[in-house]
């Protein structure tokens with residue numbers, strides 16, 4: 036069984052140009068045919084392992100398939116070396132299953148949330164959440180709030196968890212069911228601190244995503260069990276070398292992940308089969324000690340009384356000791372055992388003690404905008420700038436906070452829905468109106484926005500409409516009408532349809548930001564309804580965003596209706612009723628109707644396309660018509676010429692979007708096309724272009740964006756022991 | 763003796779410690795389609811983050827920021843206002859930091875910062891922006907309004923047979939930035 040799996044992945048890997056030379060050198064390939072030799076099993080041990088740096092140099096050369104790309108991952112960038120890799124459907128399914136299986140050893144089933152803390156770890160299941168960002172009082176409060184909702188498991192980099200734990204030391208905590216450390220090696224004092232503070236079992240999770248390596252300690256014997264079903268493990272020169280048995284998209288054969296491990300020779304007493312191992316650390320992380328140079332993971336770093344969290348830096352002639360957190364009742368005598376231990380471990384070097392590093396200087400607070408200015412910037416200024424400032428005071432304050440929380444959540448949840456945001460939205464909706472039309476109108480719109488982010492809530496929506504009616508009267512303004520109708524993309528709100536009349540519509544910046552979130556909800560709806568368009572025009576979200584970008588300055592409410600039809604696959608209006616759309620827009624509306632209504636009828640689609648091309652006057656319209664031609668080809672499942680389409684995309688990108696700077700390419704509108712042509716490049720012997728097309732076609736996501744923003748400050752791993760050669 | 767002196771030291775001493783650790787965050791990367799005749803050294807991802815340090819923006823009012831050989835020492839260069847620099851080290855007082863460019867030291871010449879040199883500058887004139895490596899993964903459009911470094915993410919010239927200008931691209935753009943970018947067309 037294992038042999039046939041290895042054979043399968045080797046046969047695929049053998050065809051990948053990046054592997055060719057080393058496979059030849061090992062005698063694994065028939066020189067004439069390039070096929071795997073019959074006695075490949077004898078030759079396999081000759082195969083030179085490969086490391087991340089080599090793959091990263093030209094990742095495309097390792098791509099075997101550009102069609103089955105379900106999973107795209109980015110490796111953790113040790114020393115900044117990041118590799119984006121791709122994997123297929125089966126790989127992803129098995130990955131999730133293996134994880135579930137080992138978590139169950141600890142009684143962690145799908146109902147128990149895993150709370151990722153202060154680490155660059157995304158929520159994996161829908162019950163999971165991530166708290167990231169600076170570890171300040173607000174952070175600790177949020178963490179305790181999350182943990183008190185129901186018993187959960189805490190997970191993170193050990194160094195980061197310790198930073199949190201040392202701040203919580205001595206406080207009473209809600210029940211924690213386990214502490215999972217991952218991402219970096221852990222040390223004795225860390226385990227001791229985490230067990231004490233969280234009063235929960237200590238679980239070690241080991242993984243190296245790109246290789247399919249995963250492992251978890253068992254509760255009975257606390258040994259690290261490597262998941263041997265998905266991966267072939269070997270140890271060569273002390274380093275872990277693996278062959279991923281299920282990645283047929285970008286096969287990793289004899290991949291050296293840079294971790295030094297020792298495999299246990301005896302089976303684990305817990306009775307589980309498979310390999311168990313001890314991880315000693317990264318191969319490059321060594322440190323000079325009195326017993327010679329060792330892997331830093333082999334230095335024990337024991338707990339010392341009075342010292343909660345510390346860090347050891349080995350310099351050439353001294354040891355720097357950072358006491359990151361000590362107990363409140365501190366006495367210098369606490370240093371004695373530590374001092375002795377250092378001398379014992381490193382010999383007679385000068386020891387320099389350091390306190391907590393000061394927090395970075397605070398950025399001076401920016402000017403707070405008045406209510407009026409805030410509202411004005413909300414509809415006609417930059418949101419990036421607006422939400423970089425403190426929120427306004429006054430009647431708008433609560434709604435402003437709600438909006439900020441909706442776009443910049445402090446907790447990322449796996450389900451995408453934040454309870455805190457929901458509660459705040461309900462509170463805002465229950466506040467009486469102010470009587471000031473500008474403020475009330477803004478509050479109403481923010482409630483609609485929250486409704487979108489929360490995935491649709493009838494009551495919230497009704498209240499928002501009520502507030503807006505009060506502020507605007509019976510005839511809604513253009514922006515309000517847009518906001519209201521946007522809801523119908525993802526929510527069943529037949530009653531909204533009656534308020535829409537088809538006319539040109541001047542939208543504002545609030546509308547644009549709102550749309551991005553609305554589109555995500557709309558695409559999710561389409562996917563749930565199994566709309567065929569989500570498969571043939573993938574990512575459909577990119578197309579909606581591109582449409583918005585194109586039509587924003589000349590918007591017409593009929594475009595909303597057209598989007599709605601794509602999502603719901605249902606005719607909801609008569610195009611002939613529109614008299615005040617320009618000829619290009621009319622042609623475009625007809626084409627888009629054919630997208631879902633006549634998607635199998637080439638004649639109708641092509642006729643509509645011809646009409647669109649004829650009406651395209653400006654370079655921008657012409658570029659849009661070309662783009663739509665690409666979409667139509669995708670619908671008709673035509674083979675796209677890779678060379679032609681990549682060149683076209685690059686040439687037309689600037690025409691399509693005149694706000695782009697020179698030399699800048701926006702892959703978004705073209706991403707369904709780029710995704711499609713990747714395989715063509717691969718077949719045509721241009722694997723690097725295939726790889727780049729896959730990279731560029733990444734589906735956009737508000738959640739990834741929110742996570743990145745939150746994690747950017749405080750997600751770093753920090754080994755508690757390392758060496759610096761002085762400058 | 764150490765025991766007596768350390769309490770005093772604790773308030774004073776601070777070094778930039780986090781630079782060389784097993785720092786493994788995903789980071790922005792440059793996608794580059796480089797024209798090449800030889801496939802094996804053709805397109806590759808150029809890493810933006812070989813230096814996992816803090817970075818900061820020069821925030822002097824009008825003048826350039828002086829660069830000194832040692833903390834408070836001889837002036838060896840200057841950096842214009844608004845430039846982003848990498849912080850390599852902080853002196854014991856915490857008032858002076860050693861900065862360098864994204865491209866490392868030495869041989870780099872910047873047209874718009876002809877006096878650029880690595881060295882010590884006063885921390886008072888820097889706005890710290892976080893870790894250089896913690897920029898959004900997968901590229902991500904530089905988030906100017908969030909203080910992210912607007913480094914170019916270069917894109918593609920290529921194995922393409924057709925001649926096209928090299929173009930940079932990014933993916934996983936910040937969502938708010940994306941909205942602001944689309945909004946630009948409303949100003950026309």
Ligand SMILES: [Zn+2]
Pocket residue numbers: 253255256257258260303304305306307
């Ligand atoms: Zn076991």
